[in-house]
Amino acid sequence: MAVSAHTIDVEFVPMLNHVKPAEMGADLQRRIHTATTERSYDQVLLGFGLCGNTIVDLVCPIPMVIPRVHDCCTLFMGSKERFMEAFGDHLSMHWCTGGYFERGYNQGDSNYDWDALSPGQRSAHPEYMQWVEQYGEENAAYIWETMYSEMGTAEAAYIRMNVPAYNDTACEERFSKMVSEQGKTVRILQGDISYLDALINGPWDDARFLTVQPGQRVRALYDMDRVITTQ
Amino acid sequence: MSKCNDISLAVQKGKKNDAVTFVQEALSEGIKAEQILTEGLLPAMDIVGQKFTANEIYVPEMLIAARAMNAAMEILKPMLVDAGVKPIGRAVIGTVKGDLHDIGKNLVRLMLEGKGIEVFDLGVDVSAEQFADAAAEHDATIVACSALLTTTMTEMKRVVEVFVERGLRDKVKIMVGGAPITEAFCKEIGADYYTADAASAGDVARNILVSA
Ligand code: B12
Numbered sequence: 001m002a003v004s005a006h007t008i009d010v011e012f013v014p015m016l017n018h019v020k021p022a023e024m025g026a027d028l029q030r031r032i033h034t035a036t037t038e039r040s041y042d043q044v045l046l047g048f049g050l051c052g053n054t055i056v057d058l059v060c061p062i063p064m065v066i067p068r069v070h071d072c073c074t075l076f077m078g079s080k081e082r083f084m085e086a087f088g089d090h091l092s093m094h095w096c097t098g099g100y101f102e103r104g105y106n107q108g109d110s111n112y113d114w115d116a117l118s119p120g121q122r123s124a125h126p127e128y129m130q131w132v133e134q135y136g137e138e139n140a141a142y143i144w145e146t147m148y149s150e151m152g153t154a155e156a157a158y159i160r161m162n163v164p165a166y167n168d169t170a171c172e173e174r175f176s177k178m179v180s181e182q183g184k185t186v187r188i189l190q191g192d193i194s195y196l197d198a199l200i201n202g203p204w205d206d207a208r209f210l211t212v213q214p215g216q217r218v219r220a221l222y223d224m225d226r227v228i229t230t231q
Numbered sequence: 232m233s234k235c236n237d238i239s240l241a242v243q244k245g246k247k248n249d250a251v252t253f254v255q256e257a258l259s260e261g262i263k264a265e266q267i268l269t270e271g272l273l274p275a276m277d278i279v280g281q282k283f284t285a286n287e288i289y290v291p292e293m294l295i296a297a298r299a300m301n302a303a304m305e306i307l308k309p310m311l312v313d314a315g316v317k318p319i320g321r322a323v324i325g326t327v328k329g330d331l332h333d334i335g336k337n338l339v340r341l342m343l344e345g346k347g348i349e350v351f352d353l354g355v356d357v358s359a360e361q362f363a364d365a366a367a368e369h370d371a372t373i374v375a376c377s378a379l380l381t382t383t384m385t386e387m388k389r390v391v392e393v394f395v396e397r398g399l400r401d402k403v404k405i406m407v408g409g410a411p412i413t414e415a416f417c418k419e420i421g422a423d424y425y426t427a428d429a430a431s432a433g434d435v436a437r438n439i440l441v442s443a
Contacts, residue, residue: 021410023286050381053411070382091329091382092356131291139245139295146294146334222381222416 004201008045011035021052029058036061045199049074050227055218064212065204067195068227075199076159078192079208080224086157086189094179095157097191098171156184159191234262238271238303243279245295247302254303264310272300272307273345273433276338280430290334297338304344311347318349320440322373323365325357326409327386332379335409335429339375342433348373348440359386359393366394366403373436376422378409387412388420404439408432 011031013024032044044060049069058064069075074083076097087093131140156179160168176186195208204211212218216230234257241249257267279296282288322343326336333355343350351369353361357376366374374394378384387407394400405422417425424439426432 020286020289052379052381053413070380091380092331135245135291135295139247139298142298143291143294147290220381220411222385222411224382224385 006201008200009035009039009041021054024051025054025057028055032058032060032064047075047196047199048072050220050222053220055228056220058212058218059214059216060212061214063214065199066210066212066218066228067199068208068210068225069195070224070227073159075195076161076191077189078195082192084224090155093155093157094184095159095189096171096175097159097161098166098168099161101171101175154184155187156182157187157189159189161191161193163193234260235267235271238267239275239278242272242275242296242299242303245292245299247295247299250299250303251306254306258306258310264307264314265316267303268307268311268345272303273342276300276342276345277430280338280342280428284428293338294334297341300341300345304341308344316347319347319437320373321349321351321369321371322375322436323351323353323362323369323371324375324377325353325362325365326355326377326379327383327390328356328358329386330378330380330383331355332409333377335379336375336377338429339377339408339432342429343373343375343436346433346437348436359389362390363393363397363399367397367399372403372440373406374403375406375408375432375436378407378412381411384409384411384416387422391421406432406435 013027013031028046028048032046035041036044041062044062044064046055046058046064046066048055049067049071050056051071055066067075069080069083073087073095074080077083077086087095128140128144131143135143156175158168158172158175160172162168172188179186198204198208210218210228210230212230219229219231221227221229234253238250238253238257241247241253254267254271257271258264276296279288279293283293324336324340324343326333336352336355340350340352351365351371353365362374362376365371374390376387376390378387391400391405394403394405404424406424406426407417407420407422408426412425414425417423424435426435
Protein backbone atom coordinates (compact mmCIF):
# COMPACT_ATOMS: atom_id res chain seq x y z
CA MET A 1 0.00 0.00 0.00
CA ALA A 2 2.88 2.29 0.73
CA VAL A 3 4.14 1.80 -2.82
CA SER A 4 0.73 2.13 -4.41
CA ALA A 5 0.13 4.95 -6.86
CA HIS A 6 -3.06 5.70 -4.97
CA THR A 7 -3.52 7.19 -1.54
CA ILE A 8 -4.99 4.49 0.62
CA ASP A 9 -6.15 4.46 4.21
CA VAL A 10 -6.26 1.02 5.70
CA GLU A 11 -8.61 -0.26 8.31
CA PHE A 12 -8.06 -3.66 9.88
CA VAL A 13 -10.88 -5.71 11.31
CA PRO A 14 -10.13 -7.92 14.33
CA MET A 15 -9.82 -11.55 13.41
CA LEU A 16 -11.94 -12.60 16.37
CA ASN A 17 -15.05 -11.53 14.49
CA HIS A 18 -14.58 -14.45 12.14
CA VAL A 19 -16.33 -16.82 14.45
CA LYS A 20 -19.46 -14.69 14.33
CA PRO A 21 -20.28 -13.94 10.69
CA ALA A 22 -23.50 -12.07 11.51
CA GLU A 23 -21.75 -9.68 13.88
CA MET A 24 -18.82 -9.30 11.55
CA GLY A 25 -21.18 -8.22 8.77
CA ALA A 26 -22.81 -5.58 10.96
CA ASP A 27 -19.38 -4.40 12.04
CA LEU A 28 -18.21 -4.09 8.42
CA GLN A 29 -21.29 -2.10 7.49
CA ARG A 30 -20.65 0.31 10.37
CA ARG A 31 -17.03 0.72 9.33
CA ILE A 32 -17.95 1.35 5.71
CA HIS A 33 -20.47 3.92 6.81
CA THR A 34 -18.05 5.70 9.15
CA ALA A 35 -15.17 5.70 6.68
CA THR A 36 -17.24 7.06 3.82
CA THR A 37 -18.90 9.78 5.88
CA GLU A 38 -15.72 10.97 7.59
CA ARG A 39 -13.66 11.48 4.46
CA SER A 40 -14.30 11.57 0.78
CA TYR A 41 -12.90 8.60 -1.06
CA ASP A 42 -13.27 7.36 -4.62
CA GLN A 43 -13.60 3.71 -3.75
CA VAL A 44 -13.90 1.28 -0.93
CA LEU A 45 -11.76 -1.83 -1.43
CA LEU A 46 -13.05 -4.67 0.68
CA GLY A 47 -10.41 -7.26 1.49
CA PHE A 48 -13.02 -9.88 2.28
CA GLY A 49 -14.49 -12.87 0.64
CA LEU A 50 -18.00 -14.15 1.06
CA CYS A 51 -16.70 -15.56 4.38
CA GLY A 52 -19.75 -17.49 5.51
CA ASN A 53 -22.18 -14.83 4.18
CA THR A 54 -20.45 -12.07 6.16
CA ILE A 55 -20.64 -9.59 3.29
CA VAL A 56 -24.15 -10.42 2.10
CA ASP A 57 -26.42 -7.34 2.19
CA LEU A 58 -23.60 -4.81 2.51
CA VAL A 59 -24.23 -1.44 0.89
CA CYS A 60 -21.86 1.43 0.22
CA PRO A 61 -22.52 5.07 -0.74
CA ILE A 62 -19.57 5.04 -3.17
CA PRO A 63 -18.39 2.26 -5.49
CA MET A 64 -17.02 -0.70 -3.54
CA VAL A 65 -14.74 -3.37 -5.01
CA ILE A 66 -14.83 -6.90 -3.62
CA PRO A 67 -12.85 -9.92 -4.80
CA ARG A 68 -15.00 -12.80 -6.09
CA VAL A 69 -13.77 -15.35 -3.56
CA HIS A 70 -15.36 -17.56 -0.93
CA ASP A 71 -12.72 -16.68 1.63
CA CYS A 72 -9.20 -15.32 1.90
CA CYS A 73 -7.62 -18.63 0.96
CA THR A 74 -8.23 -17.92 -2.73
CA LEU A 75 -6.71 -14.46 -2.29
CA PHE A 76 -3.57 -16.00 -0.83
CA MET A 77 -3.37 -18.61 -3.57
CA GLY A 78 -3.54 -15.84 -6.18
CA SER A 79 -6.42 -17.13 -8.29
CA LYS A 80 -9.49 -19.37 -8.30
CA GLU A 81 -7.68 -21.78 -10.55
CA ARG A 82 -4.78 -22.19 -8.15
CA PHE A 83 -7.16 -22.49 -5.20
CA MET A 84 -9.13 -25.25 -6.93
CA GLU A 85 -5.97 -27.03 -7.92
CA ALA A 86 -4.77 -27.22 -4.31
CA PHE A 87 -8.06 -27.36 -2.40
CA GLY A 88 -10.68 -28.57 -4.89
CA ASP A 89 -10.60 -32.12 -3.58
CA HIS A 90 -10.19 -31.12 0.07
CA LEU A 91 -12.24 -28.02 0.67
CA SER A 92 -11.86 -28.43 4.42
CA MET A 93 -8.12 -28.85 4.42
CA HIS A 94 -6.70 -26.86 7.27
CA TRP A 95 -4.47 -24.09 5.95
CA CYS A 96 -2.40 -21.26 7.28
CA THR A 97 -0.26 -18.32 6.24
CA GLY A 98 2.36 -16.41 8.23
CA GLY A 99 -0.05 -13.57 8.96
CA TYR A 100 -2.81 -15.97 9.87
CA PHE A 101 -0.54 -17.85 12.18
CA GLU A 102 0.77 -14.76 13.94
CA ARG A 103 -2.73 -13.44 14.54
CA GLY A 104 -4.17 -16.75 15.65
CA TYR A 105 -6.50 -18.06 13.02
CA ASN A 106 -9.78 -19.14 14.54
CA GLN A 107 -8.95 -17.69 17.90
CA GLY A 108 -9.17 -13.96 17.86
CA ASP A 109 -6.32 -11.55 17.72
CA SER A 110 -4.59 -11.85 21.05
CA ASN A 111 -0.98 -12.94 21.04
CA TYR A 112 -1.23 -16.65 21.40
CA ASP A 113 1.57 -18.91 22.22
CA TRP A 114 1.04 -21.27 19.36
CA ASP A 115 3.31 -23.92 20.80
CA ALA A 116 0.68 -24.25 23.49
CA LEU A 117 -1.73 -25.58 20.91
CA SER A 118 -0.39 -29.11 21.23
CA PRO A 119 -2.72 -31.09 23.48
CA GLY A 120 -0.17 -31.68 26.24
CA GLN A 121 0.22 -27.97 26.77
CA ARG A 122 -3.30 -26.79 26.28
CA SER A 123 -3.58 -25.75 29.91
CA ALA A 124 -1.35 -22.79 29.12
CA HIS A 125 -3.64 -21.59 26.36
CA PRO A 126 -5.55 -18.41 27.29
CA GLU A 127 -8.75 -19.54 25.61
CA TYR A 128 -8.56 -22.85 27.43
CA MET A 129 -7.98 -21.15 30.76
CA GLN A 130 -11.03 -19.01 30.17
CA TRP A 131 -13.13 -22.09 29.49
CA VAL A 132 -11.88 -23.76 32.65
CA GLU A 133 -12.88 -20.72 34.62
CA GLN A 134 -16.32 -20.48 33.05
CA TYR A 135 -17.32 -24.09 32.61
CA GLY A 136 -15.00 -26.18 34.75
CA GLU A 137 -12.01 -28.32 33.87
CA GLU A 138 -13.93 -31.29 32.49
CA ASN A 139 -16.10 -29.26 30.16
CA ALA A 140 -13.14 -27.18 29.05
CA ALA A 141 -11.27 -30.32 28.04
CA TYR A 142 -14.29 -31.49 26.07
CA ILE A 143 -14.70 -28.16 24.27
CA TRP A 144 -11.03 -28.21 23.42
CA GLU A 145 -11.14 -31.67 21.99
CA THR A 146 -14.17 -30.87 19.90
CA MET A 147 -12.85 -27.60 18.57
CA TYR A 148 -9.35 -28.82 17.90
CA SER A 149 -9.94 -32.43 17.12
CA GLU A 150 -7.78 -33.68 14.31
CA MET A 151 -10.39 -33.06 11.73
CA GLY A 152 -10.36 -35.27 8.69
CA THR A 153 -7.64 -34.54 6.22
CA ALA A 154 -4.24 -36.10 6.80
CA GLU A 155 -2.54 -32.99 5.53
CA ALA A 156 -2.51 -29.36 6.49
CA ALA A 157 -1.25 -26.64 4.20
CA TYR A 158 1.13 -23.80 4.87
CA ILE A 159 0.89 -21.12 2.22
CA ARG A 160 4.18 -19.30 1.62
CA MET A 161 3.46 -15.80 0.47
CA ASN A 162 6.95 -15.10 -0.88
CA VAL A 163 6.77 -11.37 -0.30
CA PRO A 164 10.16 -9.68 -0.13
CA ALA A 165 9.90 -8.06 3.28
CA TYR A 166 8.51 -11.08 5.07
CA ASN A 167 10.33 -14.16 6.22
CA ASP A 168 8.08 -17.19 6.51
CA THR A 169 10.57 -19.52 8.14
CA ALA A 170 9.68 -19.01 11.79
CA CYS A 171 5.92 -19.39 11.34
CA GLU A 172 6.35 -22.23 8.92
CA GLU A 173 8.45 -24.16 11.40
CA ARG A 174 6.06 -23.63 14.28
CA PHE A 175 3.07 -24.51 12.17
CA SER A 176 4.81 -27.68 10.98
CA LYS A 177 5.59 -28.65 14.54
CA MET A 178 2.02 -28.11 15.65
CA VAL A 179 0.62 -30.04 12.73
CA SER A 180 3.00 -32.97 13.04
CA GLU A 181 2.08 -33.29 16.70
CA GLN A 182 -1.46 -33.83 15.48
CA GLY A 183 -0.17 -36.66 13.33
CA LYS A 184 -0.63 -34.78 10.08
CA THR A 185 1.81 -33.90 7.37
CA VAL A 186 2.39 -30.38 6.16
CA ARG A 187 2.01 -29.51 2.54
CA ILE A 188 3.85 -26.36 1.54
CA LEU A 189 1.96 -24.37 -1.06
CA GLN A 190 3.32 -21.41 -2.97
CA GLY A 191 1.09 -18.41 -2.44
CA ASP A 192 0.79 -15.57 -4.89
CA ILE A 193 0.29 -11.96 -3.88
CA SER A 194 -1.01 -10.84 -7.28
CA TYR A 195 -4.73 -11.11 -6.48
CA LEU A 196 -4.31 -8.96 -3.37
CA ASP A 197 -2.11 -6.63 -5.36
CA ALA A 198 -4.85 -6.24 -7.94
CA LEU A 199 -7.35 -5.47 -5.20
CA ILE A 200 -5.18 -2.56 -4.10
CA ASN A 201 -3.88 -1.36 -7.43
CA GLY A 202 -6.35 -2.64 -10.00
CA PRO A 203 -7.27 -3.61 -12.59
CA TRP A 204 -10.66 -4.57 -11.17
CA ASP A 205 -11.69 -6.83 -13.98
CA ASP A 206 -15.16 -8.31 -13.71
CA ALA A 207 -13.84 -11.86 -13.74
CA ARG A 208 -12.01 -11.35 -10.46
CA PHE A 209 -13.84 -8.46 -8.81
CA LEU A 210 -17.37 -7.35 -8.16
CA THR A 211 -18.02 -3.62 -8.14
CA VAL A 212 -20.97 -2.67 -5.99
CA GLN A 213 -22.53 0.62 -7.05
CA PRO A 214 -24.33 2.93 -4.62
CA GLY A 215 -27.83 1.62 -4.02
CA GLN A 216 -26.89 -1.99 -4.76
CA ARG A 217 -26.60 -4.76 -2.22
CA VAL A 218 -24.15 -7.64 -2.13
CA ARG A 219 -25.73 -11.01 -2.88
CA ALA A 220 -24.25 -14.50 -2.77
CA LEU A 221 -24.26 -16.91 -5.72
CA TYR A 222 -22.21 -19.64 -3.99
CA ASP A 223 -20.76 -21.00 -7.21
CA MET A 224 -17.01 -21.37 -7.70
CA ASP A 225 -16.76 -18.93 -10.57
CA ARG A 226 -18.68 -15.72 -9.84
CA VAL A 227 -19.30 -16.27 -6.11
CA ILE A 228 -21.07 -12.96 -5.50
CA THR A 229 -23.29 -10.52 -7.35
CA THR A 230 -25.39 -7.42 -6.67
CA GLN A 231 -29.04 -6.71 -6.45
CA MET B 232 -42.51 -30.51 37.53
CA SER B 233 -39.54 -29.18 39.47
CA LYS B 234 -37.30 -32.21 38.95
CA CYS B 235 -37.66 -31.83 35.20
CA ASN B 236 -36.87 -28.18 35.67
CA ASP B 237 -33.67 -29.05 37.52
CA ILE B 238 -32.71 -31.36 34.70
CA SER B 239 -33.44 -28.66 32.16
CA LEU B 240 -31.29 -26.14 34.02
CA ALA B 241 -28.41 -28.57 34.40
CA VAL B 242 -28.49 -29.27 30.66
CA GLN B 243 -28.68 -25.57 29.81
CA LYS B 244 -25.62 -24.87 31.95
CA GLY B 245 -23.77 -27.84 30.48
CA LYS B 246 -23.52 -29.56 33.84
CA LYS B 247 -23.34 -33.11 32.62
CA ASN B 248 -22.87 -34.84 35.96
CA ASP B 249 -25.74 -32.93 37.54
CA ALA B 250 -27.96 -33.70 34.59
CA VAL B 251 -27.21 -37.40 34.90
CA THR B 252 -27.75 -37.40 38.67
CA PHE B 253 -31.05 -35.54 38.40
CA VAL B 254 -32.28 -37.91 35.70
CA GLN B 255 -31.49 -40.89 37.91
CA GLU B 256 -33.19 -39.24 40.85
CA ALA B 257 -36.24 -38.46 38.76
CA LEU B 258 -36.45 -42.05 37.56
CA SER B 259 -36.21 -43.40 41.09
CA GLU B 260 -38.99 -41.02 42.08
CA GLY B 261 -41.07 -42.76 39.46
CA ILE B 262 -41.11 -40.08 36.80
CA LYS B 263 -41.39 -41.66 33.35
CA ALA B 264 -38.52 -41.50 30.87
CA GLU B 265 -40.77 -39.94 28.27
CA GLN B 266 -41.79 -37.18 30.63
CA ILE B 267 -38.18 -36.42 31.51
CA LEU B 268 -37.45 -36.15 27.81
CA THR B 269 -40.38 -33.91 26.88
CA GLU B 270 -40.42 -31.75 30.01
CA GLY B 271 -36.72 -31.64 30.85
CA LEU B 272 -34.35 -32.31 27.99
CA LEU B 273 -36.18 -31.03 24.94
CA PRO B 274 -37.22 -27.69 26.47
CA ALA B 275 -33.64 -27.24 27.65
CA MET B 276 -32.25 -27.63 24.15
CA ASP B 277 -34.98 -25.36 22.81
CA ILE B 278 -33.85 -22.60 25.14
CA VAL B 279 -30.18 -23.19 24.39
CA GLY B 280 -30.93 -23.12 20.67
CA GLN B 281 -32.83 -19.85 20.94
CA LYS B 282 -30.08 -18.21 22.95
CA PHE B 283 -27.52 -19.40 20.43
CA THR B 284 -29.51 -17.96 17.53
CA ALA B 285 -29.88 -14.69 19.42
CA ASN B 286 -26.10 -14.57 20.00
CA GLU B 287 -26.61 -14.73 23.76
CA ILE B 288 -24.45 -17.82 24.02
CA TYR B 289 -21.71 -19.15 21.76
CA VAL B 290 -20.28 -22.40 20.49
CA PRO B 291 -18.66 -23.56 23.78
CA GLU B 292 -21.90 -23.23 25.78
CA MET B 293 -23.78 -24.93 22.99
CA LEU B 294 -21.31 -27.80 22.97
CA ILE B 295 -21.42 -28.56 26.66
CA ALA B 296 -25.21 -28.30 26.77
CA ALA B 297 -25.46 -30.81 23.94
CA ARG B 298 -23.05 -33.08 25.72
CA ALA B 299 -25.11 -32.98 28.93
CA MET B 300 -28.24 -33.69 26.91
CA ASN B 301 -26.51 -36.58 25.18
CA ALA B 302 -25.44 -38.12 28.48
CA ALA B 303 -28.99 -37.90 29.82
CA MET B 304 -30.37 -39.36 26.60
CA GLU B 305 -28.08 -42.36 26.89
CA ILE B 306 -29.79 -43.24 30.17
CA LEU B 307 -33.27 -42.70 28.82
CA LYS B 308 -32.92 -44.40 25.44
CA PRO B 309 -33.12 -48.04 26.60
CA MET B 310 -36.06 -47.14 28.83
CA LEU B 311 -37.91 -45.45 26.03
CA VAL B 312 -37.40 -48.57 23.94
CA ASP B 313 -38.53 -50.84 26.79
CA ALA B 314 -41.58 -48.70 27.37
CA GLY B 315 -42.52 -49.53 23.81
CA VAL B 316 -41.93 -46.02 22.58
CA LYS B 317 -41.37 -46.93 18.94
CA PRO B 318 -39.35 -44.62 16.73
CA ILE B 319 -41.73 -42.43 14.76
CA GLY B 320 -39.54 -42.80 11.68
CA ARG B 321 -36.01 -42.95 10.32
CA ALA B 322 -33.56 -40.31 9.18
CA VAL B 323 -30.05 -40.25 7.77
CA ILE B 324 -27.88 -37.27 8.61
CA GLY B 325 -24.42 -36.11 7.62
CA THR B 326 -22.15 -33.19 6.79
CA VAL B 327 -21.70 -32.89 3.03
CA LYS B 328 -18.67 -33.84 1.00
CA GLY B 329 -15.61 -31.67 1.49
CA ASP B 330 -16.88 -30.35 4.80
CA LEU B 331 -15.68 -31.52 8.20
CA HIS B 332 -17.63 -29.21 10.52
CA ASP B 333 -19.89 -31.38 12.62
CA ILE B 334 -20.96 -29.53 15.77
CA GLY B 335 -24.24 -28.30 14.28
CA LYS B 336 -24.95 -31.63 12.62
CA ASN B 337 -24.51 -33.44 15.94
CA LEU B 338 -26.96 -31.10 17.61
CA VAL B 339 -29.53 -31.70 14.92
CA ARG B 340 -29.08 -35.44 15.37
CA LEU B 341 -29.69 -35.05 19.09
CA MET B 342 -32.86 -33.08 18.54
CA LEU B 343 -34.19 -35.59 16.01
CA GLU B 344 -33.46 -38.40 18.43
CA GLY B 345 -35.19 -36.40 21.13
CA LYS B 346 -38.29 -36.30 18.94
CA GLY B 347 -38.30 -40.08 18.77
CA ILE B 348 -36.67 -40.44 15.37
CA GLU B 349 -34.17 -43.22 14.69
CA VAL B 350 -31.15 -41.44 13.22
CA PHE B 351 -28.32 -42.93 11.17
CA ASP B 352 -25.36 -40.60 11.41
CA LEU B 353 -23.09 -40.83 8.37
CA GLY B 354 -20.51 -38.50 9.90
CA VAL B 355 -18.66 -35.83 7.90
CA ASP B 356 -17.46 -35.55 4.30
CA VAL B 357 -20.48 -37.50 3.05
CA SER B 358 -20.98 -37.65 -0.72
CA ALA B 359 -24.35 -37.34 -2.42
CA GLU B 360 -24.09 -41.02 -3.40
CA GLN B 361 -23.46 -42.05 0.20
CA PHE B 362 -26.56 -40.15 1.31
CA ALA B 363 -28.62 -41.97 -1.31
CA ASP B 364 -27.11 -45.38 -0.50
CA ALA B 365 -27.78 -44.95 3.20
CA ALA B 366 -31.31 -43.63 2.72
CA ALA B 367 -32.13 -46.66 0.59
CA GLU B 368 -30.44 -49.09 2.94
CA HIS B 369 -32.22 -47.81 6.03
CA ASP B 370 -35.44 -46.99 4.25
CA ALA B 371 -35.25 -43.48 5.68
CA THR B 372 -37.93 -40.86 5.22
CA ILE B 373 -35.72 -37.93 6.12
CA VAL B 374 -32.36 -36.98 4.68
CA ALA B 375 -30.67 -34.21 6.66
CA CYS B 376 -27.61 -32.47 5.20
CA SER B 377 -25.41 -29.99 6.99
CA ALA B 378 -22.80 -27.64 5.47
CA LEU B 379 -20.76 -24.86 7.06
CA LEU B 380 -18.63 -23.75 4.14
CA THR B 381 -20.03 -21.77 1.25
CA THR B 382 -17.73 -23.82 -0.96
CA THR B 383 -19.37 -27.10 0.09
CA MET B 384 -23.01 -26.07 0.38
CA THR B 385 -23.45 -26.52 -3.38
CA GLU B 386 -22.89 -30.23 -2.74
CA MET B 387 -26.44 -30.23 -1.38
CA LYS B 388 -27.70 -29.57 -4.88
CA ARG B 389 -25.93 -32.74 -5.95
CA VAL B 390 -27.64 -34.62 -3.15
CA VAL B 391 -31.02 -33.59 -4.52
CA GLU B 392 -29.92 -34.52 -8.05
CA VAL B 393 -28.66 -37.97 -7.08
CA PHE B 394 -31.94 -38.77 -5.34
CA VAL B 395 -33.76 -37.73 -8.51
CA GLU B 396 -31.43 -39.80 -10.74
CA ARG B 397 -31.97 -42.87 -8.62
CA GLY B 398 -35.71 -42.48 -8.54
CA LEU B 399 -35.64 -41.99 -4.77
CA ARG B 400 -36.70 -38.36 -4.67
CA ASP B 401 -40.36 -39.05 -3.86
CA LYS B 402 -39.48 -41.39 -1.02
CA VAL B 403 -37.66 -38.82 1.09
CA LYS B 404 -37.86 -35.30 2.41
CA ILE B 405 -34.53 -33.54 2.15
CA MET B 406 -33.70 -31.11 4.95
CA VAL B 407 -30.77 -28.72 4.69
CA GLY B 408 -29.06 -26.50 7.23
CA GLY B 409 -25.84 -25.03 8.56
CA ALA B 410 -24.82 -21.42 9.16
CA PRO B 411 -24.53 -20.26 5.51
CA ILE B 412 -27.72 -21.96 4.32
CA THR B 413 -30.87 -19.91 3.73
CA GLU B 414 -34.49 -20.60 2.88
CA ALA B 415 -33.90 -19.15 -0.58
CA PHE B 416 -30.99 -21.52 -1.19
CA CYS B 417 -33.08 -24.47 -0.05
CA LYS B 418 -35.80 -23.59 -2.58
CA GLU B 419 -33.32 -22.91 -5.33
CA ILE B 420 -31.70 -26.35 -5.13
CA GLY B 421 -35.04 -28.12 -4.80
CA ALA B 422 -34.61 -29.38 -1.24
CA ASP B 423 -37.69 -29.65 0.97
CA TYR B 424 -37.02 -27.93 4.26
CA TYR B 425 -34.58 -25.49 5.76
CA THR B 426 -34.52 -24.51 9.39
CA ALA B 427 -32.16 -22.15 11.13
CA ASP B 428 -31.54 -24.19 14.24
CA ALA B 429 -31.56 -27.69 15.64
CA ALA B 430 -34.68 -27.34 17.77
CA SER B 431 -36.83 -26.26 14.84
CA ALA B 432 -35.21 -28.99 12.73
CA GLY B 433 -36.56 -31.46 15.29
CA ASP B 434 -40.05 -29.97 15.07
CA VAL B 435 -40.07 -29.98 11.28
CA ALA B 436 -38.78 -33.56 11.12
CA ARG B 437 -41.44 -34.69 13.54
CA ASN B 438 -44.17 -33.01 11.50
CA ILE B 439 -42.92 -34.67 8.33
CA LEU B 440 -43.15 -38.11 9.92
CA VAL B 441 -46.39 -37.57 11.75
CA SER B 442 -48.19 -36.23 8.69
CA ALA B 443 -46.68 -38.88 6.39
C1 B12 C 1 -16.33 -24.19 15.13
C2 B12 C 1 -15.73 -23.85 13.77
C3 B12 C 1 -14.65 -24.61 13.36
C4 B12 C 1 -14.11 -25.80 14.16
C5 B12 C 1 -14.95 -27.04 13.78
C6 B12 C 1 -15.06 -28.09 14.88
C7 B12 C 1 -16.06 -29.16 14.51
N1 B12 C 1 -15.84 -30.33 15.05
O1 B12 C 1 -17.03 -28.96 13.78
C8 B12 C 1 -12.63 -25.83 13.64
C9 B12 C 1 -11.81 -24.90 14.51
C10 B12 C 1 -11.96 -27.16 13.59
C11 B12 C 1 -12.81 -25.17 12.26
C12 B12 C 1 -11.90 -25.33 11.26
C13 B12 C 1 -11.98 -24.68 10.01
N2 B12 C 1 -12.90 -23.75 9.64
CO1 B12 C 1 -14.43 -23.31 10.72
N3 B12 C 1 -15.74 -22.51 11.77
C14 B12 C 1 -16.24 -22.79 12.96
C15 B12 C 1 -17.29 -21.74 13.36
C16 B12 C 1 -16.62 -20.70 14.25
C17 B12 C 1 -18.54 -22.23 14.06
C18 B12 C 1 -19.25 -23.41 13.41
C19 B12 C 1 -20.09 -24.12 14.46
O2 B12 C 1 -19.77 -25.22 14.89
N4 B12 C 1 -21.11 -23.44 14.94
C20 B12 C 1 -21.95 -23.94 16.01
C21 B12 C 1 -23.08 -24.79 15.47
C22 B12 C 1 -23.98 -25.21 16.61
O3 B12 C 1 -23.80 -24.01 14.56
P1 B12 C 1 -24.14 -24.50 13.07
O4 B12 C 1 -23.13 -25.45 12.61
O5 B12 C 1 -24.48 -23.34 12.25
O6 B12 C 1 -25.46 -25.38 13.30
C23 B12 C 1 -26.69 -24.85 13.72
C24 B12 C 1 -27.62 -24.47 12.56
O7 B12 C 1 -26.92 -24.02 11.42
C25 B12 C 1 -28.44 -25.69 12.33
N5 B12 C 1 -27.97 -26.75 11.44
C26 B12 C 1 -26.73 -27.23 11.23
N6 B12 C 1 -26.73 -28.27 10.41
C27 B12 C 1 -28.00 -28.49 10.05
C28 B12 C 1 -28.58 -29.43 9.22
C29 B12 C 1 -29.96 -29.44 9.03
C30 B12 C 1 -30.56 -30.47 8.16
C31 B12 C 1 -30.76 -28.44 9.65
C32 B12 C 1 -32.21 -28.40 9.40
C33 B12 C 1 -30.17 -27.49 10.49
C34 B12 C 1 -28.81 -27.51 10.69
O8 B12 C 1 -28.57 -26.24 13.61
C35 B12 C 1 -27.40 -26.00 14.39
C36 B12 C 1 -27.79 -25.75 15.82
O9 B12 C 1 -28.73 -24.73 15.99
C37 B12 C 1 -17.66 -21.13 11.95
C38 B12 C 1 -18.19 -19.70 11.96
C39 B12 C 1 -19.67 -19.67 12.27
N7 B12 C 1 -20.05 -18.96 13.29
O10 B12 C 1 -20.46 -20.33 11.60
C40 B12 C 1 -16.34 -21.29 11.21
C41 B12 C 1 -16.31 -21.38 9.66
C42 B12 C 1 -17.46 -22.26 9.19
N8 B12 C 1 -15.03 -22.05 9.38
C43 B12 C 1 -14.44 -21.59 8.35
C44 B12 C 1 -13.20 -22.07 7.86
C45 B12 C 1 -12.64 -21.38 6.63
C46 B12 C 1 -12.51 -23.12 8.49
C47 B12 C 1 -11.14 -23.69 8.03
C48 B12 C 1 -11.12 -24.10 6.57
C49 B12 C 1 -10.09 -22.62 8.39
C50 B12 C 1 -8.64 -22.96 8.09
N9 B12 C 1 -7.89 -21.93 7.92
O11 B12 C 1 -8.18 -24.04 8.03
C51 B12 C 1 -10.94 -24.89 8.98
C52 B12 C 1 -11.00 -26.21 8.23
C53 B12 C 1 -11.31 -27.44 8.99
C54 B12 C 1 -10.11 -28.22 9.44
N10 B12 C 1 -9.71 -29.19 8.67
O12 B12 C 1 -9.56 -27.96 10.50
C55 B12 C 1 -15.23 -20.47 7.70
C56 B12 C 1 -15.91 -20.86 6.39
C57 B12 C 1 -15.72 -19.87 5.25
C58 B12 C 1 -16.30 -20.39 3.98
N11 B12 C 1 -15.48 -20.54 2.98
O13 B12 C 1 -17.47 -20.65 3.89
C59 B12 C 1 -16.19 -20.03 8.83
C60 B12 C 1 -17.54 -19.47 8.35
C61 B12 C 1 -15.45 -18.94 9.65
C62 B12 C 1 -15.22 -17.67 8.84
N12 B12 C 1 -16.08 -16.67 8.93
O14 B12 C 1 -14.23 -17.57 8.16
N13 B12 C 1 -13.91 -24.42 12.20
